Amino acid sequence: MTLRLFNTLGRSIEKFEPIERRRVRMYTCGPTVYGPAHVGNFRSFVFADLVRRYLEWSGYDVTWVMNITDVDDRIIRIAKEQGISIEELTERHADGFREDLRRLRVTPPDRMPRATEHIPDMVALIETLLDRGHAYRTEDGSIFFRIQSWPAYGRLASLEPEQMRVGERVEADDYGKDDVRDFALWKAAKAGEPSWTTAIGEGRPGWHIECSAMSMRYLGHSFDLHTGGVDLIFPHHEDEIAQSEAATGERFVRTWLHCAHLQLGGQKMARREGNIERPADVYQRGYTPRVLRYALMRTHYRAPLEYTDETLVHAAREVERIDTALAALDAYRNEAAGDPSVPALLEGCRERFKSGLDDDLNVSDALAGVFELVRELNRRVSDRSLSTTDARAAAASIRELDRVLAVAQEDESALPEPATRLLEERVAARAARDWATSDRLRDELLGYGVVVEDTRDGQRWRRAVEVAGG
Protein backbone atom coordinates (compact mmCIF):
# COMPACT_ATOMS: atom_id res chain seq x y z
CA MET A 1 0.00 0.00 0.00
CA THR A 2 1.32 3.38 -0.91
CA LEU A 3 0.09 6.86 -0.37
CA ARG A 4 -2.78 7.96 -2.55
CA LEU A 5 -3.96 11.56 -2.64
CA PHE A 6 -6.85 13.45 -4.16
CA ASN A 7 -5.41 15.79 -6.75
CA THR A 8 -7.59 18.84 -7.33
CA LEU A 9 -6.08 18.99 -10.80
CA GLY A 10 -8.08 16.21 -12.36
CA ARG A 11 -10.33 15.67 -9.31
CA SER A 12 -9.31 12.12 -8.67
CA ILE A 13 -7.33 10.05 -6.25
CA GLU A 14 -3.88 9.29 -7.58
CA LYS A 15 -0.96 7.29 -6.40
CA PHE A 16 1.60 9.69 -4.99
CA GLU A 17 4.97 9.47 -6.70
CA PRO A 18 7.40 12.28 -6.04
CA ILE A 19 9.62 13.57 -8.82
CA GLU A 20 12.67 12.41 -6.88
CA ARG A 21 12.51 9.01 -5.26
CA ARG A 22 12.99 9.85 -1.60
CA ARG A 23 12.49 13.56 -1.55
CA VAL A 24 9.29 15.58 -1.60
CA ARG A 25 9.11 19.27 -2.32
CA MET A 26 5.99 21.02 -1.11
CA TYR A 27 4.67 24.54 -0.95
CA THR A 28 1.91 26.01 1.16
CA CYS A 29 0.29 29.37 0.60
CA GLY A 30 0.93 31.13 3.87
CA PRO A 31 -0.77 34.04 5.57
CA THR A 32 -1.10 37.66 4.60
CA VAL A 33 0.14 39.27 7.77
CA TYR A 34 -2.27 42.16 8.19
CA GLY A 35 -3.69 40.77 11.44
CA PRO A 36 -3.76 37.63 13.55
CA ALA A 37 -4.83 34.53 11.67
CA HIS A 38 -8.03 32.79 12.75
CA VAL A 39 -8.84 29.20 13.55
CA GLY A 40 -10.15 28.58 10.04
CA ASN A 41 -6.82 29.63 8.57
CA PHE A 42 -5.08 27.21 10.85
CA ARG A 43 -7.11 24.32 9.60
CA SER A 44 -5.20 24.58 6.36
CA PHE A 45 -1.83 24.98 8.03
CA VAL A 46 -2.38 22.08 10.40
CA PHE A 47 -3.50 20.08 7.39
CA ALA A 48 -0.29 20.96 5.54
CA ASP A 49 1.68 19.94 8.62
CA LEU A 50 -0.11 16.62 8.69
CA VAL A 51 0.95 16.05 5.10
CA ARG A 52 4.51 17.00 5.92
CA ARG A 53 4.70 14.87 9.03
CA TYR A 54 3.12 11.88 7.37
CA LEU A 55 5.51 12.05 4.44
CA GLU A 56 8.47 12.19 6.80
CA TRP A 57 7.06 9.38 8.90
CA SER A 58 6.76 7.39 5.67
CA GLY A 59 10.46 7.87 4.99
CA TYR A 60 10.63 10.84 2.65
CA ASP A 61 12.88 13.83 3.06
CA VAL A 62 10.55 16.78 2.83
CA THR A 63 11.39 20.31 1.87
CA TRP A 64 8.50 22.49 2.89
CA VAL A 65 8.19 26.13 1.93
CA MET A 66 5.50 28.45 3.24
CA ASN A 67 5.43 32.05 2.13
CA ILE A 68 4.49 35.11 4.09
CA THR A 69 2.66 37.79 2.14
CA ASP A 70 3.83 41.08 3.55
CA VAL A 71 2.60 43.55 0.98
CA ASP A 72 -0.97 43.85 -0.29
CA ASP A 73 -3.96 46.17 -0.30
CA ARG A 74 -5.18 45.25 3.17
CA ILE A 75 -1.76 45.61 4.72
CA ILE A 76 -1.39 49.04 3.22
CA ARG A 77 -4.84 50.07 4.39
CA ILE A 78 -4.55 48.73 7.92
CA ALA A 79 -1.07 50.14 8.49
CA LYS A 80 -2.45 53.49 7.45
CA GLU A 81 -5.45 53.14 9.78
CA GLN A 82 -3.24 52.22 12.70
CA GLY A 83 -0.73 54.91 11.91
CA ILE A 84 2.22 52.52 11.84
CA SER A 85 4.64 51.51 9.14
CA ILE A 86 3.98 48.51 6.95
CA GLU A 87 7.13 46.90 8.29
CA GLU A 88 5.98 47.31 11.85
CA LEU A 89 2.58 45.83 11.09
CA THR A 90 3.83 42.86 9.10
CA GLU A 91 6.70 42.14 11.47
CA ARG A 92 4.34 42.00 14.41
CA HIS A 93 1.87 39.65 12.75
CA ALA A 94 4.52 37.48 11.13
CA ASP A 95 5.99 36.93 14.59
CA GLY A 96 2.55 36.22 15.98
CA PHE A 97 1.89 33.75 13.20
CA ARG A 98 5.13 31.86 13.84
CA GLU A 99 4.23 31.69 17.51
CA ASP A 100 0.78 30.34 16.67
CA LEU A 101 2.35 27.67 14.48
CA ARG A 102 4.76 26.72 17.23
CA ARG A 103 2.03 26.33 19.81
CA LEU A 104 -0.05 24.26 17.41
CA ARG A 105 2.98 22.00 16.98
CA VAL A 106 3.25 22.72 13.30
CA THR A 107 6.71 21.65 12.19
CA PRO A 108 8.60 24.80 11.25
CA PRO A 109 8.65 25.03 7.45
CA ASP A 110 12.14 24.74 6.02
CA ARG A 111 11.73 28.19 4.61
CA MET A 112 9.27 31.02 5.14
CA PRO A 113 10.13 33.49 2.41
CA ARG A 114 8.62 36.94 2.45
CA ALA A 115 7.26 38.62 -0.64
CA THR A 116 9.11 41.88 -0.14
CA GLU A 117 12.42 40.01 -0.09
CA HIS A 118 11.79 38.42 -3.48
CA ILE A 119 10.89 41.33 -5.71
CA PRO A 120 13.76 40.60 -8.16
CA ASP A 121 12.51 37.03 -8.65
CA MET A 122 9.04 38.31 -9.44
CA VAL A 123 10.37 40.95 -11.79
CA ALA A 124 12.35 38.33 -13.69
CA LEU A 125 9.27 36.17 -14.04
CA ILE A 126 7.17 39.07 -15.26
CA GLU A 127 9.85 40.04 -17.78
CA THR A 128 9.76 36.55 -19.20
CA LEU A 129 5.97 36.69 -19.46
CA LEU A 130 6.20 40.02 -21.27
CA ASP A 131 8.82 38.62 -23.64
CA ARG A 132 6.70 35.61 -24.41
CA GLY A 133 3.58 37.62 -25.07
CA HIS A 134 1.63 36.38 -22.08
CA ALA A 135 1.57 39.73 -20.35
CA TYR A 136 0.95 43.32 -21.32
CA ARG A 137 1.39 46.76 -19.89
CA THR A 138 -1.45 49.22 -19.40
CA GLU A 139 -1.27 52.98 -19.64
CA ASP A 140 -0.50 53.55 -15.99
CA GLY A 141 2.38 51.06 -16.02
CA SER A 142 0.61 48.10 -14.46
CA ILE A 143 1.20 44.68 -15.99
CA PHE A 144 -1.45 42.01 -16.52
CA PHE A 145 -1.46 38.38 -17.49
CA ARG A 146 -3.38 37.80 -20.70
CA ILE A 147 -5.70 34.89 -20.07
CA GLN A 148 -6.47 34.46 -23.73
CA SER A 149 -2.85 33.59 -24.33
CA TRP A 150 -3.13 30.55 -22.08
CA PRO A 151 -5.64 27.98 -23.35
CA ALA A 152 -5.33 25.77 -20.30
CA TYR A 153 -6.67 28.55 -18.08
CA GLY A 154 -9.48 27.24 -15.91
CA ARG A 155 -8.33 23.63 -15.80
CA LEU A 156 -7.62 23.50 -12.09
CA ALA A 157 -10.88 25.13 -11.07
CA SER A 158 -12.74 23.43 -13.93
CA LEU A 159 -14.11 26.75 -14.97
CA GLU A 160 -14.68 27.76 -18.55
CA PRO A 161 -13.32 31.30 -18.99
CA GLU A 162 -16.31 32.14 -21.19
CA GLN A 163 -18.78 31.12 -18.54
CA MET A 164 -17.21 33.04 -15.75
CA ARG A 165 -19.53 35.59 -14.30
CA VAL A 166 -17.46 38.57 -15.17
CA GLY A 167 -18.35 42.02 -14.03
CA GLU A 168 -20.15 41.27 -10.79
CA ARG A 169 -17.24 41.53 -8.46
CA VAL A 170 -14.67 43.26 -10.61
CA GLU A 171 -13.84 46.77 -9.60
CA ALA A 172 -14.78 49.16 -12.35
CA ASP A 173 -11.57 51.13 -12.57
CA ASP A 174 -9.03 48.34 -12.39
CA TYR A 175 -6.25 49.93 -14.37
CA GLY A 176 -7.81 49.55 -17.82
CA LYS A 177 -7.30 45.86 -18.57
CA ASP A 178 -7.81 44.42 -22.05
CA ASP A 179 -10.09 41.76 -20.61
CA VAL A 180 -11.76 41.95 -17.22
CA ARG A 181 -10.63 38.41 -16.44
CA ASP A 182 -6.95 39.23 -16.81
CA PHE A 183 -5.16 39.43 -13.52
CA ALA A 184 -2.51 41.78 -12.19
CA LEU A 185 1.11 40.74 -12.14
CA TRP A 186 2.43 44.16 -11.26
CA LYS A 187 0.63 47.20 -9.92
CA ALA A 188 1.94 50.59 -10.92
CA ALA A 189 3.08 52.84 -8.09
CA LYS A 190 0.47 55.07 -6.50
CA ALA A 191 0.96 57.93 -4.12
CA GLY A 192 0.99 56.79 -0.52
CA GLU A 193 1.65 53.14 -1.39
CA PRO A 194 4.94 51.29 -1.16
CA SER A 195 6.69 50.63 -4.43
CA TRP A 196 9.92 49.30 -5.83
CA THR A 197 11.97 50.72 -8.67
CA THR A 198 12.69 47.86 -11.04
CA ALA A 199 13.45 47.00 -14.62
CA ILE A 200 9.74 46.68 -15.34
CA GLY A 201 8.95 50.01 -13.77
CA GLU A 202 7.98 51.50 -10.48
CA GLY A 203 5.34 49.55 -8.55
CA ARG A 204 4.53 46.57 -6.40
CA PRO A 205 3.78 42.93 -7.16
CA GLY A 206 0.34 41.37 -7.53
CA TRP A 207 -0.61 38.63 -5.15
CA HIS A 208 -0.36 35.56 -7.35
CA ILE A 209 3.07 36.25 -8.78
CA GLU A 210 4.76 36.09 -5.43
CA CYS A 211 3.80 32.48 -4.85
CA SER A 212 5.05 31.47 -8.29
CA ALA A 213 8.32 33.31 -7.78
CA MET A 214 9.01 32.05 -4.28
CA SER A 215 7.93 28.48 -4.81
CA MET A 216 10.02 28.09 -7.94
CA ARG A 217 12.94 29.90 -6.33
CA TYR A 218 13.21 27.31 -3.57
CA LEU A 219 11.62 24.24 -5.09
CA GLY A 220 12.40 24.46 -8.79
CA HIS A 221 10.18 24.89 -11.82
CA SER A 222 8.41 21.62 -11.10
CA PHE A 223 7.67 20.31 -7.66
CA ASP A 224 5.45 17.76 -5.99
CA LEU A 225 2.81 19.26 -3.73
CA HIS A 226 1.05 22.55 -3.32
CA THR A 227 -1.51 22.99 -0.54
CA GLY A 228 -4.09 25.53 0.54
CA GLY A 229 -7.74 26.01 1.36
CA VAL A 230 -10.38 25.37 -1.30
CA ASP A 231 -10.96 29.08 -1.58
CA LEU A 232 -7.53 29.44 -3.15
CA ILE A 233 -8.31 27.16 -6.07
CA PHE A 234 -9.71 30.07 -7.97
CA PRO A 235 -8.29 32.41 -8.84
CA HIS A 236 -5.07 32.19 -6.87
CA HIS A 237 -3.84 28.73 -7.78
CA GLU A 238 -5.29 28.86 -11.26
CA ASP A 239 -3.30 32.04 -11.82
CA GLU A 240 -0.15 30.55 -10.32
CA ILE A 241 -0.31 27.70 -12.78
CA ALA A 242 -0.92 29.97 -15.76
CA GLN A 243 1.88 32.39 -15.04
CA SER A 244 4.39 29.74 -13.94
CA GLU A 245 3.87 27.36 -16.81
CA ALA A 246 3.62 30.15 -19.35
CA ALA A 247 6.99 31.42 -18.12
CA THR A 248 8.89 28.14 -17.85
CA GLY A 249 7.14 25.88 -20.32
CA GLU A 250 7.26 23.15 -17.67
CA ARG A 251 4.66 21.49 -15.50
CA PHE A 252 4.45 23.60 -12.35
CA VAL A 253 2.96 21.37 -9.64
CA ARG A 254 2.19 17.68 -9.78
CA THR A 255 -0.39 17.42 -7.03
CA TRP A 256 -2.67 20.10 -5.68
CA LEU A 257 -4.19 19.49 -2.25
CA HIS A 258 -7.00 21.63 -0.91
CA CYS A 259 -8.73 21.36 2.42
CA ALA A 260 -12.37 22.22 2.94
CA HIS A 261 -13.46 25.12 5.07
CA LEU A 262 -13.97 25.39 8.74
CA GLN A 263 -17.51 26.64 9.26
CA LEU A 264 -19.00 28.53 12.14
CA GLY A 265 -22.73 29.06 12.35
CA GLY A 266 -23.24 27.24 9.08
CA GLN A 267 -20.92 29.49 7.13
CA LYS A 268 -17.28 29.53 6.22
CA MET A 269 -15.24 31.08 9.00
CA ALA A 270 -13.96 34.29 7.50
CA ARG A 271 -13.12 37.72 8.66
CA ARG A 272 -15.44 39.07 6.04
CA GLU A 273 -18.35 37.09 7.54
CA GLY A 274 -17.50 38.33 11.00
CA ASN A 275 -17.62 34.82 12.45
CA ILE A 276 -14.02 34.27 13.32
CA GLU A 277 -12.36 32.91 16.42
CA ARG A 278 -8.64 33.07 16.97
CA PRO A 279 -6.35 30.55 18.64
CA ALA A 280 -5.91 33.01 21.49
CA ASP A 281 -9.68 32.95 22.07
CA VAL A 282 -9.63 29.17 22.23
CA TYR A 283 -6.80 29.17 24.76
CA GLN A 284 -8.60 31.86 26.72
CA ARG A 285 -11.55 29.53 27.01
CA GLY A 286 -9.26 27.00 28.64
CA TYR A 287 -8.41 24.63 25.81
CA THR A 288 -4.80 23.77 25.16
CA PRO A 289 -3.22 24.22 21.73
CA ARG A 290 -2.95 20.50 21.18
CA VAL A 291 -6.69 20.16 21.68
CA LEU A 292 -7.24 22.76 19.00
CA ARG A 293 -4.77 21.00 16.75
CA TYR A 294 -6.56 17.73 17.27
CA ALA A 295 -9.97 19.30 16.64
CA LEU A 296 -8.80 20.71 13.32
CA MET A 297 -7.18 17.47 12.26
CA ARG A 298 -9.50 14.70 13.36
CA THR A 299 -11.90 14.82 10.43
CA HIS A 300 -11.10 14.30 6.82
CA TYR A 301 -9.48 17.33 5.25
CA ARG A 302 -11.82 17.44 2.28
CA ALA A 303 -15.00 17.48 4.36
CA PRO A 304 -16.34 20.76 5.68
CA LEU A 305 -15.89 20.99 9.43
CA GLU A 306 -18.55 22.74 11.47
CA TYR A 307 -16.90 24.44 14.42
CA THR A 308 -19.15 24.41 17.47
CA ASP A 309 -18.73 24.35 21.24
CA GLU A 310 -18.78 20.59 21.03
CA THR A 311 -15.91 20.45 18.54
CA LEU A 312 -13.38 21.34 21.22
CA VAL A 313 -15.09 19.35 23.96
CA HIS A 314 -14.98 16.19 21.86
CA ALA A 315 -11.39 16.83 20.89
CA ALA A 316 -10.41 17.36 24.53
CA ARG A 317 -12.00 14.07 25.57
CA GLU A 318 -10.20 12.14 22.87
CA VAL A 319 -6.82 13.71 23.51
CA GLU A 320 -7.33 13.01 27.18
CA ARG A 321 -8.01 9.37 26.45
CA ILE A 322 -4.68 9.03 24.67
CA ASP A 323 -2.88 10.91 27.45
CA THR A 324 -4.43 8.73 30.12
CA ALA A 325 -3.42 5.56 28.38
CA LEU A 326 0.16 6.79 28.00
CA ALA A 327 0.31 7.88 31.63
CA ALA A 328 -0.99 4.50 32.73
CA LEU A 329 1.58 2.66 30.62
CA ASP A 330 4.39 4.88 31.87
CA ALA A 331 3.44 4.28 35.49
CA TYR A 332 2.91 0.56 35.03
CA ARG A 333 5.31 -1.87 36.75
CA ASN A 334 5.11 -5.63 36.62
CA GLU A 335 8.30 -7.65 36.51
CA ALA A 336 6.77 -10.69 34.92
CA ALA A 337 6.89 -12.61 31.70
CA GLY A 338 5.71 -10.66 28.70
CA ASP A 339 2.32 -10.91 27.04
CA PRO A 340 2.97 -12.71 23.74
CA SER A 341 0.05 -10.97 22.05
CA VAL A 342 1.50 -7.50 22.46
CA PRO A 343 3.86 -7.30 19.47
CA ALA A 344 1.11 -8.32 17.04
CA LEU A 345 -1.30 -5.88 18.66
CA LEU A 346 1.13 -3.00 18.21
CA GLU A 347 2.02 -4.00 14.69
CA GLY A 348 -1.65 -4.34 13.76
CA CYS A 349 -2.36 -0.85 14.96
CA ARG A 350 0.57 0.54 13.07
CA GLU A 351 -0.58 -1.16 9.90
CA ARG A 352 -4.07 0.22 10.22
CA PHE A 353 -2.75 3.67 11.01
CA LYS A 354 -0.63 3.55 7.89
CA SER A 355 -3.30 2.16 5.61
CA GLY A 356 -5.75 4.79 6.85
CA LEU A 357 -3.39 7.66 6.19
CA ASP A 358 -2.24 6.18 2.90
CA ASP A 359 -5.86 6.39 1.80
CA ASP A 360 -5.92 10.11 1.09
CA LEU A 361 -5.09 10.92 4.69
CA ASN A 362 -8.07 9.24 6.30
CA VAL A 363 -7.28 10.40 9.81
CA SER A 364 -10.55 9.16 11.30
CA ASP A 365 -9.81 5.63 10.24
CA ALA A 366 -6.22 5.85 11.49
CA LEU A 367 -7.44 7.21 14.82
CA ALA A 368 -10.06 4.50 15.20
CA GLY A 369 -7.19 2.04 15.15
CA VAL A 370 -5.34 4.00 17.81
CA PHE A 371 -8.41 4.02 20.06
CA GLU A 372 -8.92 0.31 19.63
CA LEU A 373 -5.32 -0.22 20.67
CA VAL A 374 -5.82 2.07 23.64
CA ARG A 375 -8.78 0.01 24.82
CA GLU A 376 -6.87 -3.25 24.43
CA LEU A 377 -3.92 -1.87 26.35
CA ASN A 378 -6.10 -0.41 29.12
CA ARG A 379 -7.66 -3.81 29.50
CA ARG A 380 -4.27 -5.44 29.86
CA VAL A 381 -3.15 -2.78 32.31
CA SER A 382 -6.27 -3.50 34.38
CA ASP A 383 -5.77 -7.23 34.47
CA ARG A 384 -2.01 -6.83 34.82
CA SER A 385 -1.17 -9.20 32.02
CA LEU A 386 1.54 -6.91 30.66
CA SER A 387 5.15 -6.90 31.75
CA THR A 388 6.96 -3.65 32.39
CA THR A 389 8.75 -4.19 29.09
CA ASP A 390 5.43 -4.65 27.26
CA ALA A 391 4.14 -1.42 28.72
CA ARG A 392 7.28 0.43 27.64
CA ALA A 393 7.01 -0.97 24.13
CA ALA A 394 3.32 -0.08 23.90
CA ALA A 395 3.88 3.49 25.04
CA ALA A 396 6.77 3.85 22.61
CA SER A 397 4.58 2.53 19.84
CA ILE A 398 1.83 5.07 20.49
CA ARG A 399 4.39 7.86 20.68
CA GLU A 400 5.79 6.70 17.38
CA LEU A 401 2.36 7.21 15.77
CA ASP A 402 2.12 10.52 17.55
CA ARG A 403 5.07 11.77 15.54
CA VAL A 404 2.44 12.23 12.84
CA LEU A 405 -0.42 13.43 15.01
CA ALA A 406 1.58 15.52 17.47
CA VAL A 407 -1.19 15.69 20.05
CA ALA A 408 0.05 13.63 22.99
CA GLN A 409 1.40 15.27 26.09
CA GLU A 410 5.11 15.92 26.22
CA ASP A 411 7.32 14.32 28.83
CA GLU A 412 7.52 15.42 32.42
CA SER A 413 10.65 17.49 31.96
CA ALA A 414 8.30 20.27 30.92
CA LEU A 415 6.52 20.33 34.30
CA PRO A 416 6.98 23.46 36.41
CA GLU A 417 9.22 22.86 39.41
CA PRO A 418 6.57 23.49 42.10
CA ALA A 419 4.37 20.83 40.54
CA THR A 420 7.16 18.28 40.66
CA ARG A 421 7.63 19.07 44.34
CA LEU A 422 3.92 18.77 45.09
CA LEU A 423 3.81 15.40 43.37
CA GLU A 424 6.63 14.17 45.64
CA GLU A 425 4.94 15.55 48.74
CA ARG A 426 1.75 13.82 47.79
CA VAL A 427 3.49 10.46 47.43
CA ALA A 428 4.82 10.92 50.98
CA ALA A 429 1.41 11.95 52.32
CA ARG A 430 -0.17 8.87 50.81
CA ALA A 431 2.49 6.63 52.24
CA ALA A 432 1.54 8.07 55.64
CA ARG A 433 -2.17 7.56 54.79
CA ASP A 434 -2.67 11.27 55.34
CA TRP A 435 -5.72 11.59 53.10
CA ALA A 436 -6.46 15.22 53.96
CA THR A 437 -3.03 16.35 52.77
CA SER A 438 -3.19 14.04 49.79
CA ASP A 439 -6.51 15.54 48.67
CA ARG A 440 -5.33 19.10 49.23
CA LEU A 441 -2.24 18.49 47.11
CA ARG A 442 -4.38 16.97 44.39
CA ASP A 443 -6.39 20.19 44.22
CA GLU A 444 -3.24 22.30 44.22
CA LEU A 445 -1.75 20.30 41.38
CA LEU A 446 -4.85 20.85 39.32
CA GLY A 447 -3.99 24.53 39.57
CA TYR A 448 -0.78 23.71 37.69
CA GLY A 449 -2.73 21.85 35.06
CA VAL A 450 -1.72 18.48 36.45
CA VAL A 451 -4.34 15.78 36.93
CA VAL A 452 -3.40 13.20 39.55
CA GLU A 453 -4.84 9.72 39.75
CA ASP A 454 -4.14 6.90 42.19
CA THR A 455 -3.70 3.35 41.05
CA ARG A 456 -2.27 0.16 42.44
CA ASP A 457 0.98 1.18 40.77
CA GLY A 458 0.87 4.31 42.87
CA GLN A 459 0.18 7.89 41.94
CA ARG A 460 0.24 8.82 38.30
CA TRP A 461 -0.33 12.16 36.63
CA ARG A 462 -1.10 13.68 33.29
CA ARG A 463 -1.55 17.17 31.96
CA ALA A 464 -5.04 18.60 31.88
CA VAL A 465 -6.13 19.30 28.33
CA GLU A 466 -8.46 22.11 29.25
CA VAL A 467 -6.10 24.39 31.10
CA ALA A 468 -4.20 27.00 29.15
CA GLY A 469 -0.50 26.46 28.75
CA GLY A 470 -0.34 22.81 27.70
Next chain:
RNA sequence: GGCGACGUACCCAAGUGGUUAAGGGGGAGGUCUGCAAAACCUCUAUUCACCGGUUCGAAUCCGGUCGUCGCCUCCA
Protein backbone atom coordinates in the same frame (compact mmCIF):
# COMPACT_ATOMS: atom_id res chain seq x y z
C1' G B 1 -26.59 31.00 -14.51
C1' G B 2 -21.74 27.83 -14.32
C1' C B 3 -18.59 24.63 -11.36
C1' G B 4 -17.77 21.79 -6.95
C1' A B 5 -18.40 19.58 -2.02
C1' C B 6 -21.49 17.55 1.66
C1' G B 7 -26.15 14.84 3.91
C1' U B 8 -24.69 7.73 8.30
C1' A B 9 -27.38 7.11 15.89
C1' C B 10 -28.59 12.24 20.83
C1' C B 11 -23.48 14.69 19.06
C1' C B 12 -18.75 14.06 16.20
C1' A B 13 -17.35 10.50 12.52
C1' A B 14 -15.33 5.87 9.44
C1' G B 15 -17.26 2.62 5.93
C1' U B 16 -18.21 3.57 -1.24
C1' G B 17 -21.12 -3.84 -3.89
C1' G B 18 -21.29 -9.24 0.10
C1' U B 19 -20.56 -12.23 7.27
C1' U B 20 -23.24 -8.78 13.38
C1' A B 21 -22.82 -0.53 9.77
C1' A B 22 -15.66 1.13 12.73
C1' G B 23 -14.04 4.55 16.48
C1' G B 24 -14.83 8.65 20.02
C1' G B 25 -18.23 11.60 22.97
C1' G B 26 -22.83 11.64 25.68
C1' G B 27 -26.56 8.64 28.26
C1' A B 28 -28.18 4.05 31.26
C1' G B 29 -26.58 -0.08 34.26
C1' G B 30 -22.42 -2.83 36.51
C1' U B 31 -17.03 -3.86 38.34
C1' C B 32 -12.79 -1.69 40.81
C1' U B 33 -11.67 2.12 44.67
C1' G B 34 -9.84 5.82 51.50
C1' C B 35 -12.32 9.72 48.56
C1' A B 36 -11.88 11.33 43.64
C1' A B 37 -10.53 10.28 38.86
C1' A B 38 -9.28 6.91 35.34
C1' A B 39 -10.07 2.22 33.43
C1' C B 40 -12.84 -2.17 32.22
C1' C B 41 -17.71 -4.84 31.09
C1' U B 42 -22.96 -4.61 29.15
C1' C B 43 -26.65 -1.74 26.63
C1' U B 44 -27.62 2.71 23.37
C1' A B 45 -28.65 2.77 14.10
C1' U B 46 -32.84 -4.03 11.29
C1' U B 47 -30.66 1.16 9.16
C1' C B 48 -27.45 5.09 6.08
C1' A B 49 -31.78 12.79 3.50
C1' C B 50 -35.97 11.19 0.15
C1' C B 51 -38.03 8.56 -4.34
C1' G B 52 -37.24 5.25 -8.26
C1' G B 53 -33.83 1.80 -10.96
C1' U B 54 -29.65 -1.92 -11.77
C1' U B 55 -28.14 -6.48 -9.08
C1' C B 56 -28.74 -12.98 -6.23
C1' G B 57 -27.17 -8.84 -2.97
C1' A B 58 -26.83 -1.37 -2.34
C1' A B 59 -25.29 3.19 2.94
C1' U B 60 -22.09 1.96 -1.27
C1' C B 61 -23.53 1.83 -8.53
C1' C B 62 -27.26 4.71 -11.93
C1' G B 63 -31.34 8.48 -12.52
C1' G B 64 -34.24 12.07 -10.13
C1' U B 65 -35.84 15.12 -5.80
C1' C B 66 -34.92 17.87 -1.36
C1' G B 67 -31.58 20.28 2.01
C1' U B 68 -26.78 22.62 3.55
C1' C B 69 -22.22 24.88 2.20
C1' G B 70 -18.35 26.80 -1.00
C1' C B 71 -16.02 29.06 -5.48
C1' C B 72 -16.98 32.02 -10.07
C1' U B 73 -10.85 38.36 -9.65
C1' C B 74 -6.58 39.32 -4.39
C1' C B 75 -10.22 34.65 1.02
C1' A B 76 -6.74 29.18 4.26
